[in-house]
Amino acid sequence: MPSISKKGLSMPESPIRKLVPYAEAAIKKGRIIYQLNIGQPDIKTPSNALAAVKNNDIDVLSYSHSAGFESYREKLAQYYTNHDIKVSSNDLIITTGGSEALLFTMGSIADAGDEVIIPEPFYANYNGFATSSGVTVVPVKSKIEDGFALPPISEFEDLITPRTKAILICNPGNPTGYLYTQEEIQQLAEIVKKHDLFLVADEVYREFAYEGAKHYSVMSIPGLEEHAIMIDSVSKRYSMCGARIGCLASKNKQVMATAMKFAQARLSPPTFAQIASEAALDTPQSYFDEVIEEYSSRRNTLIAGLEGIEGVKVAKPMGAFYCIAQLPIDDAEDFAKWLLESFQLNNETVMVAPAAGFYSTPNTGLNQVRIAYVLKEEDLLRSIEILKVALKEYKA
Numbered sequence: 494m495p496s497i498s499k500k501g502l503s504m505p506e507s508p509i510r511k512l513v514p515y516a517e518a519a520i521k522k523g524r525i526i527y528q529l530n531i532g533q534p535d536i537k538t539p540s541n542a543l544a545a546v547k548n549n550d551i552d553v554l555s556y557s558h559s560a561g562f563e564s565y566r567e568k569l570a571q572y573y574t575n576h577d578i579k580v581s582s583n584d585l586i587i588t589t590g591g592s593e594a595l596l597f598t599m600g601s602i603a604d605a606g607d608e609v610i611i612p613e614p615f616y617a618n619y620n621g622f623a624t625s626s627g628v629t630v631v632p633v634k635s636k637i638e639d640g641f642a643l644p645p646i647s648e649f650e651d652l653i654t655p656r657t658k659a660i661l662i663c664n665p666g667n668p669t670g671y672l673y674t675q676e677e678i679q680q681l682a683e684i685v686k687k688h689d690l691f692l693v694a695d696e697v698y699r700e701f702a703y704e705g706a707k708h709y710s711v712m713s714i715p716g717l718e719e720h721a722i723m724i725d726s727v728s729k730r731y732s733m734c735g736a737r738i739g740c741l742a743s744k745n746k747q748v749m750a751t752a753m754k755f756a757q758a759r760l761s762p763p764t765f766a767q768i769a770s771e772a773a774l775d776t777p778q779s780y781f782d783e784v785i786e787e788y789s790s791r792r793n794t795l796i797a798g799l800e801g802i803e804g805v806k807v808a809k810p811m812g813a814f815y816c817i818a819q820l821p822i823d824d825a826e827d828f829a830k831w832l833l834e835s836f837q838l839n840n841e842t843v844m845v846a847p848a849a850g851f852y853s854t855p856n857t858g859l860n861q862v863r864i865a866y867v868l869k870e871e872d873l874l875r876s877i878e879i880l881k882v883a884l885k886e887y888k889a
């Protein structure tokens with residue numbers, strides 16, 4: 494048989510999806526599963542975005558510009574400007590999801606064997622994008638005890654080698670929910686300038702910040718124009734994960750010209766989804782106010798519930814819609830499988846994502862899970878009840 498590539502063989506499995514066969518088997522048995530494992534929001538997509546797709550009279554579904562519709566990029570630049578991110582349409586390339594923006598970024602700034610430093614735990618697909626690009630992920634550990642704050646800057650400095658090309662952060666963080674402070678972003682800005690690196694910020698959860706906390710974008714730091722690259726997406730902002738529209742933003746002209754070559758090679762982002770995304774920019778602030786209030790109260794319910802379970806430790810998230818919970822067990826993956834295969838409470842169970850897959854240091858986070866609070870509050874309350882009983886039974 495012809496052989497598979499080494500790269501293909503080394504592509505990591507998604508820790509979020511790898512328990513799916515167990516969930517499918519449980520569903521076949523008639524179990525009801527509360528899916529806390531995946532960041533698929535249950536929030537409605539803005540109706541104006543859906544209507545724009547339904548009510549258009551396209552005759553030919555043609556390619557668009559490789560950088561995306563000019564009209565969309567101009568309107569998006571205005572959206573960012575309103576959020577203290579001063580960019581023009583030329584600083585933006587529309588991509589097929591934030592995922593493609595991450596791939597274009599790695600392809601544009603790093604060669605095979607180059608290194609990118611990432612605070613862990615991090616969004617697990619960074620491993621997949623790095624493997625695809627031949628890039629080595631160098632983790633720097635953030636700790637649950639510190640609420641997953643930025644690790645001391647000296648720890649980044651210790652990891653910088655001649656192969657280091659960038660520091661990549663996720664702000665607010667998936668899976669931690671941590672929102673970096675202005676001081677932390679400033680510290681990162683100083684270190685990338687000092688060592689002439691890129692600072693890549695995945696800001697796909699920018700709008701999800703709680704308790705009135707402010708999000709600081711790498712794009713709004715004066716003097717960082719040549720270093721800062723921002724990744725964005727409509728997936729979470731408008732609950733439009735299936736649209737597959739994202740964006741790569743940078744003031745660095747060479748980065749943009751290089752990323753544009755990757756964009757041209759894949760021709761264009763999807764047309765209907767750009768129509769929806771452009772229309773979504775007219776979504777009124779009241780939509781976001783309601784969504785943030787909803788997530789905020791879900792967060793409060795979940796965190797209070799988890800803190801009420803004996804032996805569970807959790808860092809309160811200030812953004813996004815995830816948290817890492819440390820459980821009084823040794824092997825979260827075994828526990829997560831057991832929840833699906835062997836446990837039920839009134840025929841219901843929960844699905845969580847074992848957190849080890851969000852770390853790249855081996856044997857780390859083994860007793861942690863990631864929980865996404867993308868379900869309505871009554872389901873979250875029920876999930877907490879199930880988890881509480883399950884932990885007692887599992888340990889017994």
Ligand SMILES: Cc1ncc(COP(=O)(O)O)c(C=O)c1O
Binds near residue numbers: 590592667697734738
């Ligand atoms: C941190 C982070 N970055 C990027 C993505 C990719 O998003 P998209 O749907 O825009 O490809 C996700 C999706 O969950 C994410 O959580």
